[in-house]
Amino acid sequence: MNDLLELTKVTRRFGGLTAVQSVDLRVRQGQIKAVIGPNGAGKTTLFNLISCVLPVSAGLIQFQGNALNRLKAYAAAALGISRTFQTAAIFHNMSILENVMLGRHMRSRRGLFRVAIKTPGARREEKAIREDALQWLHFMGVNDRFDSLPGELPFVIHRKIEIARALATEPKLLLLDEPAAGLDIRETEELAACIQKIRDQGITILIIEHDMSLVMDISDEVCVLNYGAKIAEGAPRDVQRNEEVIEAYLGKEH
Amino acid sequence: MIVFILLFCAFPFLVGVKSYWITVFIFAGIYSLITIGLSLLMGYAGQISLGHAAFFGMGAYTSGLLTTLLNWNPWLALLAALLLTSSAALLIGIPTLRLSGHYLAMATLALGEILVIFFKAEVELTGGPSGFGLIPRLSIFGFVLKRDIEFYFFVWSIVALALVMAMNVIHSRVGRALRSIHGGELAANAMGINTSSYKVQVFVLSAALASLSGSLYAHYVTFVSPTACELKLSVFLVVMVAIGGMHHLWGAIVGTILLTVLPEFLHVFQDFDILAYGLILMIIMIFAPNGLVGALAALIQRLRRRFLAVDSQRRGVI
Amino acid sequence: MGISIWSQILQYLVTGVSIGSIYGMVAIGFNIIYNATGIINFAQGEFVMLGGMIMVTLTAAFGAPVIVAFFLTVAIVALIGGLFERLAIYPLKNAGVLSLIIVTIGGSIVLKGVAMFVWGKESYALPHFSSEEPIPILGASILPQTLWILGAMLLTVVLLTLFFRFTLIGRAMRACSSNRTAAYLVGIDARQMVCLSFILSAAIGAVAGIIITPIALVDYNRGFLLALKGFSAAVLGGLGNSAGAVIAGFLIGILESLGAGLVSSGYKDAIALIVLLVILFVRPSGILGDKEALKHRSF
Numbered sequence: 001m002n003d004l005l006e007l008t009k010v011t012r013r014f015g016g017l018t019a020v021q022s023v024d025l026r027v028r029q030g031q032i033k034a035v036i037g038p039n040g041a042g043k044t045t046l047f048n049l050i051s052c053v054l055p056v057s058a059g060l061i062q063f064q065g066n067a068l069n070r071l072k073a074y075a076a077a078a079l080g081i082s083r084t085f086q087t088a089a090i091f092h093n094m095s096i097l098e099n100v101m102l103g104r105h106m107r108s109r110r111g112l113f114r115v116a117i118k119t120p121g122a123r124r125e126e127k128a129i130r131e132d133a134l135q136w137l138h139f140m141g142v143n144d145r146f147d148s149l150p151g152e153l154p155f156v157i158h159r160k161i162e163i164a165r166a167l168a169t170e171p172k173l174l175l176l177d178e179p180a181a182g183l184d185i186r187e188t189e190e191l192a193a194c195i196q197k198i199r200d201q202g203i204t205i206l207i208i209e210h211d212m213s214l215v216m217d218i219s220d221e222v223c224v225l226n227y228g229a230k231i232a233e234g235a236p237r238d239v240q241r242n243e244e245v246i247e248a249y250l251g252k253e254h
Numbered sequence: 255m256i257v258f259i260l261l262f263c264a265f266p267f268l269v270g271v272k273s274y275w276i277t278v279f280i281f282a283g284i285y286s287l288i289t290i291g292l293s294l295l296m297g298y299a300g301q302i303s304l305g306h307a308a309f310f311g312m313g314a315y316t317s318g319l320l321t322t323l324l325n326w327n328p329w330l331a332l333l334a335a336l337l338l339t340s341s342a343a344l345l346i347g348i349p350t351l352r353l354s355g356h357y358l359a360m361a362t363l364a365l366g367e368i369l370v371i372f373f374k375a376e377v378e379l380t381g382g383p384s385g386f387g388l389i390p391r392l393s394i395f396g397f398v399l400k401r402d403i404e405f406y407f408f409v410w411s412i413v414a415l416a417l418v419m420a421m422n423v424i425h426s427r428v429g430r431a432l433r434s435i436h437g438g439e440l441a442a443n444a445m446g447i448n449t450s451s452y453k454v455q456v457f458v459l460s461a462a463l464a465s466l467s468g469s470l471y472a473h474y475v476t477f478v479s480p481t482a483c484e485l486k487l488s489v490f491l492v493v494m495v496a497i498g499g500m501h502h503l504w505g506a507i508v509g510t511i512l513l514t515v516l517p518e519f520l521h522v523f524q525d526f527d528i529l530a531y532g533l534i535l536m537i538i539m540i541f542a543p544n545g546l547v548g549a550l551a552a553l554i555q556r557l558r559r560r561f562l563a564v565d566s567q568r569r570g571v572i
Numbered sequence: 573m574g575i576s577i578w579s580q581i582l583q584y585l586v587t588g589v590s591i592g593s594i595y596g597m598v599a600i601g602f603n604i605i606y607n608a609t610g611i612i613n614f615a616q617g618e619f620v621m622l623g624g625m626i627m628v629t630l631t632a633a634f635g636a637p638v639i640v641a642f643f644l645t646v647a648i649v650a651l652i653g654g655l656f657e658r659l660a661i662y663p664l665k666n667a668g669v670l671s672l673i674i675v676t677i678g679g680s681i682v683l684k685g686v687a688m689f690v691w692g693k694e695s696y697a698l699p700h701f702s703s704e705e706p707i708p709i710l711g712a713s714i715l716p717q718t719l720w721i722l723g724a725m726l727l728t729v730v731l732l733t734l735f736f737r738f739t740l741i742g743r744a745m746r747a748c749s750s751n752r753t754a755a756y757l758v759g760i761d762a763r764q765m766v767c768l769s770f771i772l773s774a775a776i777g778a779v780a781g782i783i784i785t786p787i788a789l790v791d792y793n794r795g796f797l798l799a800l801k802g803f804s805a806a807v808l809g810g811l812g813n814s815a816g817a818v819i820a821g822f823l824i825g826i827l828e829s830l831g832a833g834l835v836s837s838g839y840k841d842a843i844a845l846i847v848l849l850v851i852l853f854v855r856p857s858g859i860l861g862d863k864e865a866l867k868h869r870s871f
Binding site: 296300301302304346349350352353356357359360361363364365367368371372374375485489492493496526528529530531532533535536539540543 | 611612614660663664667668669670671673674675677678679680681682684685686688689796797800803804807836838839841842845846848849852853856
């Protein structure tokens with residue numbers, strides 16, 4: 001019963017196209033699980049379904065035993081599912097610190113009226129939000145230029161901010177959508193260390209990644225999608241030797 | 255900020271306490287209350303309303319009717335107006351702001367028209383197209399605001415208060431949530447932010463400010479008619495916010511003052527002033543989409559950066 | 573006595589259908605631009621007003637024959653629509669939807685102001701296209717102009733359907749509205765399609781303006797209310813759905829005419845707007861709209 005996330009025959013259709021087809025997937029508490037597959041295999045759609053950005057066409061998604069079907073994205077986040085996006089969706093109209101402070105939104109509660117007249121409680125809360133955000137920035141190795149706008153900083157910082165912001169929501173499950181995309185080898189190694197560190201905090205991680213060495217290094221289990229269907233699942237080494245997987249990646253004539 | 259406060263305090267004495275300009279600036283203050291709220295709605299929640307004249311009208315008529323027909327205390331009437339207007343805004347906002355796209359603009363436009371039709375048709379209650387008068391003036395602790403100069407300071411203190419509160423909101427968790435709507439709702443939702451709820455809240459807040467503004471208007475002019483809250487005003491308010499710059503609260507104030515003062519100089523064009531406003535609006539949106547204050551802020555930032563660059567070069571040389 | 577009430581109701585229905593045709597056409601104009609750009613064009617009503625005004629000028633001042641003036645007017649207004657897109661919408665390449673909508677609001681003010689400048693504040697009339705002798709039907713009477721309006725509306729719908737189904741450009745426009753990126757990949761220039769959508773909806777607006785002027789007069793301020801009612805029809809029919817727009821146009825026209833006749837004429841103009849508010853509450857996807865489609869627009 002230590003499955004944090006359980007997908008049962010999850011299907012998503014867009015018009016005539018089936019992007020995700022009857023996928024079963026289990027993510028155990030505390031593991032790092034990777035979802036890999038060729039482009040267009042339905043990986044990001046799967047993430048959108050888990051984070052309730054899109055509704056499923058059929059099937060069941062359960063998180064800690066609760067069905068996620070019909071939840072809005074913000075409600076899924078409130079349950080403890082946080083995510084990052086392939087293109088690092090940070091807010092360019094906010095400073096770095098404010099971006100991460102946004103992650104604390106869910107864990108704070110003063111409303112429009114109280115913040116408008118700045119009650120002592122609202123002041124205290126704002127200070128706590130700031131401190132928590134700083135702590136997560138330090139955790140991700142961002143130690144200066146907190147008040148800069150993201151546009152002034154390199155892309156690797158964007159990634160770090162986005163992950164820090166996701167962590168600031170205190171998730172139980174973190175979905176990382178191609179976190180190494182756009183990073184160089186050294187930055188990717190740094191990222192790998194970060195992901196391990198996040199897991200050590202007790203956060204379960206589901207990651208989509210194209211960088212195979214990163215996947216093989218950090219993940220406990222790998223699930224392979226092709227044309228929306230799961231074609232293999234297991235320990236990284238086993239999956240690597242799976243005939244069907246090799247075929248999917250390299251074509252029949254390899 | 256302090257400069258502004260001093261400027262506003264000094265202004266009446268520069269132009270003379272009995273000057274016509276005091277009246278103009280009282281109206282600028284009354285409208286600023288609306289545009290502060292509208293600026294939060296447009297610049298931060300990314301929504302547009304063409305019905306704020308209706309909320310203004312609701313405030314003015316409710317205040318006017320309750321104080322003249324039922325002899326209510328003006329402050330009580332003002333609160334009742336606030337309550338009524340906020341509920342109306344809630345009713346309009348909840349269904350329309352749940353949808354993507356800009357249904358709110360059309361829904362508020364429709365509300366405004368319905369209200370004007372109502373005000374014109376119910377002659378016995380509202381005086382119909384010619385409106386009604388004899389609305390009492392406001393008094394604070396028994397002190398009646400009779401003279402323009404008194405009302406001037408009263409209105410602008412309220413504007414200052416509203417401005418400070420709006421700024422507090424922007425620099426808070428609520429403000430960040432609002433700004434995240436503008437930056438991308440998808441990512442905002444993934445952070446657990448219920449964006450449509452915040453849109454509704456800001457919309458209701460802006461409607462409440464418009465109602466307050468309408469009540470003040472009623473007690474200042476002591477007369478209300480449907481022409482005071484027609485569609486033209488709604489469009490004007492949007493133009494004010496857009497010209498000043500919708501991503502800056504100061505833009506709302508600047509735009510409002512500009513557009514309240516400008517007609518005094520555009521009298522020569524008579525009815526064609528509306529053409530000028532349309533052109534100004536389009537030109538601003540095309541060439542300076544962040545408005546005057548936005549353009550100014552960008553300019554200052556660029557100059558400062560250039561200055562800093564020169565500065566650090568110099569240091570490098572030494 | 574009973575017979576006269578029924579004939580009166582029939583009369584209201586006839587009036588409702590003819591004004592409803594206009595609302596339907598305005599709604600189609602909204603839909604075409606909405607499908608191409610995702611924005612609501614606040615200047616839509618001004619196209620209708622310009623259609624009426626220019627037609628009046630061409631026939632009355634220049635003495636052009638109706639048929640010539642008709643096509644000339646449509647061409648001129650279509651040109652104005654295209655120019656509006658090139659001058660005001662096109663330059664805002666990367667602007668958000670909000671800025672685009674504000675620009676169309678500005679455009680509507682400008683067009684209205686120009687119309688006031690050119691034609692003043694008077695109302696203008698246009699002679700009926702054919703006889704003004706009412707045709708009696710079942711105790712009610714139909715003006716021949718009503719038949720012209722119905723005919724023009726149906727013809728427009730048929731032509732539009734043919735255009736979107738069978739011509740290359742029409743198909744390209746549909747492709748753009750369903751998936752811009754994919755359309756771009758097969759070589760369709762979405763920007764051109766946006767311009768075309770403005771030309772097309774301006775032309776439809778002009779037709780609506782021309783055919784309604786003989787029974788309803790036209791002045792510089794006429795466009796706004798027509799646009800708002802047309803928008804009500806567009807939402808009632810499901811924004812973006814043109815078959816829905818036509819049906820909803822009829823419905824709103826009939827409701828308005830019945831309401832004004834049987835309930836209160838003071839609130840005649842409010843009826844369509846109340847329908848709009850109610851529909852936004854109860855079923856924002858419209859009577860023929862697809863609920864799923866509405867949700868997906870946000871992604």
